[in-house]
Amino acid sequence: MDGNKKQAxxxxxxxxxxxxxxxxxxxxxxxxxxxxxxxxxxxxxxTLHAEAAKxxxxxxxxxxxxxxxxxxxxxxxxxxxxxxxxSYFDTNTGEHxxxxxxxxxxxxxxxxxxxxxxxxxxxxxxxxxxxVDVVVRIKRG
Amino acid sequence: MDGNKKQAxxxxxxxxxxxxxxxxxxxxxxxxxxxxxxxxxxxxxxTLHAEAAKxxxxxxxxxxxxxxxxxxxxxxxxxxxxxxxxSYFDTNTGEHxxxxxxxxxxxxxxxxxxxxxxxxxxxxxxxxxxxVDVVVRIKRG
DNA sequence: TCAACAGTTTAGAATTATTCCAAAGAAGAA
DNA sequence: TTCTTCTTTGGAATAATTCTAAACTGTTGA
Numbered sequence: 533m534d535g536n537k538k539q540a541x542x543x544x545x546x547x548x549x550x551x552x553x554x555x556x557x558x559x560x561x562x563x564x565x566x567x568x569x570x571x572x573x574x575x576x577x578x579t580l581h582a583e584a585a586k587x588x589x590x591x592x593x594x595x596x597x598x599x600x601x602x603x604x605x606x607x608x609x610x611x612x613x614x615x616x617x618x619s620y621f622d623t624n625t626g627e628h629x630x631x632x633x634x635x636x637x638x639x640x641x642x643x644x645x646x647x648x649x650x651x652x653x654x655x656x657x658x659x660x661x662x663x664v665d666v667v668v669r670i671k672r673g
Numbered sequence: 674m675d676g677n678k679k680q681a682x683x684x685x686x687x688x689x690x691x692x693x694x695x696x697x698x699x700x701x702x703x704x705x706x707x708x709x710x711x712x713x714x715x716x717x718x719x720t721l722h723a724e725a726a727k728x729x730x731x732x733x734x735x736x737x738x739x740x741x742x743x744x745x746x747x748x749x750x751x752x753x754x755x756x757x758x759x760s761y762f763d764t765n766t767g768e769h770x771x772x773x774x775x776x777x778x779x780x781x782x783x784x785x786x787x788x789x790x791x792x793x794x795x796x797x798x799x800x801x802x803x804x805v806d807v808v809v810r811i812k813r814g
Numbered sequence: 815t816c817a818a819c820a821g822t823t824t825a826g827a828a829t830t831a832t833t834c835c836a837a838a839g840a841a842g843a844a
Numbered sequence: 845t846t847c848t849t850c851t852t853t854g855g856a857a858t859a860a861t862t863c864t865a866a867a868c869t870g871t872t873g874a
Contacts, residue, residue: 555841557851577832592853597832613808616752616760616860618831631796634803642794650789652809655772659811662775666807667754668793670800696870698822718861733824738861757831759860 552606562589563599572624574639614667629666693747703730704740713765715780755808770807
């Protein structure tokens with residue numbers, strides 16, 4: 533990737549962060565660029581931290597955790613809970629669901645219009661539905 | 674609960690464990706009796722450990738973890754992943770789904786015949802669907 | 815009835831993911 | 845600039861869970 537393009541992405545990212553009410557600090561812009569620059573992906577804090585390191589961005593793990601949560605809060609990411617051991621974050625915030633491969637922990641998107649959940653009962657009085665998550669657990673065999 | 678009834682439950686439980694290929698040791702029979710004796714419940718390792726202590730059963734937390742996993746493996750329990758922080762176990766192994774209240778971490782059953790997931794795509798080649806989990810995340814408001 | 819083996823339990827250490835903390839550093843406003 | 849506020853950071857702290865090695869118990873077969 534050449535320098536101009538990289539800079540353009542970063543300016544774009546900075547604008548998105550500002551729009552989300554987040555100061556476009558260097559760590560945040562770097563992480564958000566990595567996250568949102570390429571196509572949709574599923575990643576953990578460790579994964580992102582390693583990716584940042586490989587890209588020459590030196591950020592602490594604490595900052596990665598902070599950023600992931602702030603981005604999620606801001607609607608730039610979606611957190612996916614499928615495995616008790618670790619938290620995944622999905623750069624695809626559109627309506628969709630997941631296959632979860634229990635053998636290797638991989639997540640695969642299921643387009644939102646390919647799957648449907650019907651007859652979700654009304655939640656208890658005073659409660660509102662925030663989201664309906666479907667996880668199709670698969671394994672070899 | 675009188676002694677005879679308690680003993681009957683324990684013998685019944687021992688038989689279930691044996692049938693599942695698990696030696697009906699004292700800790701396992703005690704935990705399984707607590708778990709399966711009353712109606713369906715959702716609990717964590719800590720919860721069960723505390724409940725055992727209250728019932729006068731002294732088991733280590735490691736044993737509780739072992740038992741929960743073995744019972745799950747044996748189909749006596751079902752593990753529910755909704756919260757990255759802790760693991761829930763459900764004594765209801767029948768087909769059903771859950772509301773998850775994000776405010777207080779409570780789980781509420783949704784009967785299996787009340788909800789339907791349609792058009793689940795075929796899993797990738799060589800993979801088999803183990804289960805389809807639906808979590809309806811709700812919160813106050 | 816009992817020896818002997820394999821499977822279990824246990825306390826506590828170890829591990830893992832994540833959060834907390836207090837001090838040092840950077841962004842935005844005036 | 846300078847000030848204020850928000851951020852970052854390394855490292856300590858936490859929390860859930862797993863591991864470990866030694867002690868123990870259920871079961872089997874003599």
